[in-house]
Amino acid sequence: MKILSTAKMLCLCCMEEHAVQTVTVREHSIFKSVPVEYTAEYFYCDQADETYADEQQISLNDIAMKNAYREKMGLLTSSQIAAIRAKYGISQSDLCLLLGWGGKTITRYESHQVQDIAHDTILRKLDSDPEWFLQLLNTGKTSFSAASYAKYTETGTALFEQDHDLYLKSAIMSKYARFLxxxxxxxxxxxxxxxxxxxxxxxxxxxxxxxxxxxxxxxxxxxxxxxxxxxxxxxxxxxxxxxxxxxxxxxxxxxxxxxxxxxxxxxxxxxxxxxxxxxxxxxxxxxxxxxxxxxxxxxxxxxxxxxxxxxxxxxxxxxxxxxxxxxxxxxxxxxxxxxxx
Ligand SMILES: [Zn+2]
Incomplete structure (x- = not known):
């Protein structure tokens, strides 16, 4: 148990006001038959010598446990999924439209629901292939507002150009290697x-x-x-x-x-x-x-x-x-x- 901070507050364990510690604990549990280890955050009542969690901690601990499972299974974590979406500057619901997924799928993946392997593969492909993003965008053009479509196209194109430049640059440098x-x-x-x-x-x-x-x-x-x-x-x-x-x-x-x-x-x-x-x-x-x-x-x-x-x-x-x-x-x-x- 590690102490993060201490604050005087109403302790929901003993229902008295006193200095309550916020602590982290290494937890071991089983998710989908897989043993996982992760760090959870709790409040600690020293009077009762007990830890307890509020609603927010319960939620964050659940995500931490699922991210530990994702990492162990080689799946993208919720924050990695959020980062891919942020890279393209696309909203959660528009990304679902783009991929032909149910409207809340991405929102769930960015929090408590662990994605299946097929969806994980698609998200990874999207991450590494801005050209594919642009193709999907073009196919689904009518699903988006004109402003969103223009914005996503611009972001996707810039990423595609960066990729293309990286590829070109290494191709050029390889032709110059012999003259170094x-x-x-x-x-x-x-x-x-x-x-x-x-x-x-x-x-x-x-x-x-x-x-x-x-x-x-x-x-x-x-x-x-x-x-x-x-x-x-x-x-x-x-x-x-x-x-x-x-x-x-x-x-x-x-x-x-x-x-x-x-x-x-x-x-x-x-x-x-x-x-x-x-x-x-x-x-x-x-x-x-x-x-x-x-x-x-x-x-x-x-x-x-x-x-x-x-x-x-x-x-x-x-x-x-x-x-x-x-x-x-x-x-x-x-x-x-x-x-x-
Ligand atoms: Zn207490």
Whole structure:
């Protein structure tokens, strides 16, 4: 028995007013044929040497016992279920609607009723799969008020994007693993995707940059890293570039431009689809240093208003491109003779 606190009050055990202790006790009991151990809270009357519980304690002790059972059986606890629901910002009754369950099911699961395994599996899937949440939401669209539907969609989409970004980031980092200890091609920087995103947004948000499509962006990223290497002896981002037909292209660029913090718009062009990079609401670049920004400004001054074919043409005349075999990774040592300074 552990004493939590003491307060003078009417003792419901002996029906006299005296100092009553609030105590915790380790309890052992059997629930659904399973022995469980949990901590229960009681009042203690030292005059009668007896513990007793009020209504609230009885309720909380019952939940504590059932949570001990849930943990032992590998089921979600009531607070874990509440946390999943809170993550999606959805009400208890709307979550029941979403899952096609009886209207009070979630309310019961978040308190005294232990969920069955099938429902537990569904709640776990919901926790780990915001895409599924969005699908269910769309299927049941007419069941919700327009405002709730919009709110849930927004929350679900944000969670889905976070998940997607985590997946993309680990896919990108795995493609860079082999270059980790090769400063000649990383420019002496360990790849930071936060820095890359800030660089792309810095360009896309500049009024001095026009027609920022993929090919132009890739070249402008390379010029920034190469110029930084030339000026300061290290790249900005840690990106590794290959020499492709139209010049330098970072490894895993398809995944990089797919990150949700970058805004990109598909535009139908005569010869296929173009991807144009758009300004973002966020105009802060916490991952860029002043030195980095000066480099980016120099690149913007030189190439911001230049056409895609002109920047490709310029890249083709750089030693970095001429000296690198097609498809090979570009060495930063060639930055010494870069046309920018
Ligand atoms: Zn008493």
């Amino acid at each position: 200890h090769n400063p000649g091609v990383t420019g002496g920087k360990v790849l930071s995707l936060d820095v890359v995103v800030d660089m792309i947004r810095y360009y896309a948000n500049s009024s001095m940059v026009t027609g920022l499509f993929r090919v132009k962006l890739m070249k402008m990223l390379w010029y920034a890293d190469a110029l930084s290497y030339k000026r300061h002896g290290h790249a900005i981002s840690g990106l590794v570039y290959r020499a492709l037909l139209m010049g330098a292209v970072p490894i895993a660029y398809e995944s990089i431009v797919d990150l949700s913090t970058i805004r990109c718009e598909e535009i139908e062009m005569g010869d296929g689809t173009g991807y144009k990079f758009l300004p973002t609401e966020d105009k802060e670049y916490p991952h860029l240093t002043q030195e980095d920004k000066e480099i980016l400004d120099t690149v913007i001054q030189r190439f911001g208003k230049v056409s895609k074919s002109a920047i490709v043409e310029t890249m083709h005349q750089e030693d970095a491109y001429i000296e690198t075999a097609p498809q090979d990774v570009i060495q930063f040592k060639y930055a010494q003779t870069l046309s920018l300074s």
